[in-house]
Amino acid sequence: MRDVAQQQEQLKGPNKLELAGYAILDSIGVLYIRQKRLVEKFVVDAFLPESDIVVQFDGDYWHGNPAKYKKFADLSKAPDSAFRPLNKVQRMNMRKDAGQNAYLRKCGYTVLRFWESDVKTNPGEVRSKILAALDEEKTG
Secondary structure, eight states: OOOOOSSSSSSSSOOHHHHHHHHHHHTOOOBBBEEETTTTTTTEEETTTTTTTTEEEOOOHHTTTTEEEESSSGGOSSOOOOOOOOHHHHHHHHHHHHHHHHHHHHOOOOOEEEEEEHHHHHHHHHHHHHHHHHHHHOOO
């Protein structure tokens, strides 16, 4: 385990999704900091200080995973009842996420976001994407 959270006071206890994400980071063996405050503005789920990579684990519901939620102005035009419309909180979180991504990238960070459903059902793919970003940072 290369989590250095013990060296810093955590801002809140990790939720189940974050714990699953941290397990993926642990399996890689990369140095990371849990719930790190960056640019005096955002608290990110995990920060990889050796490569300036930010990793966010987004809950499908709270962040409006487009595989599960769609934005329809008129619900009668929704193509499938399996898709639920986005609510006000989800739309707000999506705007916040987009703004956070843009700001952090402007500050020189690489931002990786992973959906809850991917972390839980396909951790190998999440792991591969993190490894690819680490490789890109080394060669780029």
